[in-house]
Amino acid sequence: VINEENYSYELIKEIADYFLERTSIRPVIGIICGSGLNSLADHITDIQAFDYKDIPNFPVSTVEGHVGRMIFGYLEGMPVVAMQGRFHYYEGYPLAKCSMPVRVLKLVGIKYLFATNAAGGLNPKYKVGDIMIVRDHINIMGFAGNSPLQGPNDPRFGPRFPPMTNAYDRHLVRKARKVVREMGIENDVHEGVYTCLGGPNYETVAELKMLRIMGVDAVGMSTVHEVITARHCDLTVFAFSLITNKCATDYDSSEEDANHEEVVMVGKSRQSICGELMCRMIRDLAQD
Numbered sequence: 001v002i003n004e005e006n007y008s009y010e011l012i013k014e015i016a017d018y019f020l021e022r023t024s025i026r027p028v029i030g031i032i033c034g035s036g037l038n039s040l041a042d043h044i045t046d047i048q049a050f051d052y053k054d055i056p057n058f059p060v061s062t063v064e065g066h067v068g069r070m071i072f073g074y075l076e077g078m079p080v081v082a083m084q085g086r087f088h089y090y091e092g093y094p095l096a097k098c099s100m101p102v103r104v105l106k107l108v109g110i111k112y113l114f115a116t117n118a119a120g121g122l123n124p125k126y127k128v129g130d131i132m133i134v135r136d137h138i139n140i141m142g143f144a145g146n147s148p149l150q151g152p153n154d155p156r157f158g159p160r161f162p163p164m165t166n167a168y169d170r171h172l173v174r175k176a177r178k179v180v181r182e183m184g185i186e187n188d189v190h191e192g193v194y195t196c197l198g199g200p201n202y203e204t205v206a207e208l209k210m211l212r213i214m215g216v217d218a219v220g221m222s223t224v225h226e227v228i229t230a231r232h233c234d235l236t237v238f239a240f241s242l243i244t245n246k247c248a249t250d251y252d253s254s255e256e257d258a259n260h261e262e263v264v265m266v267g268k269s270r271q272s273i274c275g276e277l278m279c280r281m282i283r284d285l286a287q288d
């Protein structure tokens with residue numbers, strides 16, 4: 001399958017130039033705010049914001065809880081750019097379009113991608129409100145033959161067959177471990193495996209059981225294709241999930257059905273801890 005909507009290098013460069021012509025900020029880190037986590041961008045100072053609807057050739061996000069703005073500024077002294085609102089497969093966009101903004105950020109000049117998301121907790125040790133540092137992912141949509149990298153490869157972005165063995169940078173995971181210790185939140189933070197399903201429906205009990213057997217700790221509807229695109233163009237990736245609900249893996253489970261309102265609500269209630277983790281990571285990175 002060749003992606004119908006071909007975001008060529010030139011077109012993506014045009015979008016990147018749109019920003020470069022309008023701001024003098026040259027971000028080193030790109031941040032993607034997950035559902036309910038838009039406030040991660042509130043820590044950014046000296047902001048210059050661009051609504052997605054004003055950016056030429058940029059999609060608009062259609063999900064409640066996702067605003068749709070690209071915010072340039074400074075976090076802990078580091079120049080950053082944050083996406084408030086991302087694009088999901090279930091909105092009807094092909095995966096390549098969902099992760100196209102990552103390439104825009106690459107051409108804007110970022111070296112690091114910090115992706116966040118809301119996810120259902122499959123690991124029985126996880127509690128609602130916990131954070132999972134993403135150690136690795138399982139690209140289930142890839143098993144089914146869907147990838148953001150399908151179609152002709154443009155070597156200006158990266159190689160035809162990019163490796164994924166260090167998808168989530170181990171130095172950044174180690175840094176996160178240190179930051180979590182400093183914050184004293186070890187009991188609420190885990191390291192685990194994330195998977196992305198197409199959605200928009202949540203999972204059946206049988207599906208969740210299968211995912212657990214496969215070694216999945218948290219399940220969501222984003223991030224994986226963004227990380228694949230980021231690694232293809234050699235960005236260094238850090239990601240964490242906010243566990244917004246516990247997934248039921250048996251039929252008698254007392255867990256409530258997953259629902260979007262709960263996801264957004266837990267995001268709001270845990271925004272300060274997620275923000276602090278993000279800020280401390282960036283402060284630490286700035287000192288390297």
Ligand code: HPA
Pocket residue numbers: 118119120121202203219220221244245247258263
């Ligand atoms: N499943 C999939 N995606 C999600 C969930 C879930 O339980 N919670 C938040 N995003």
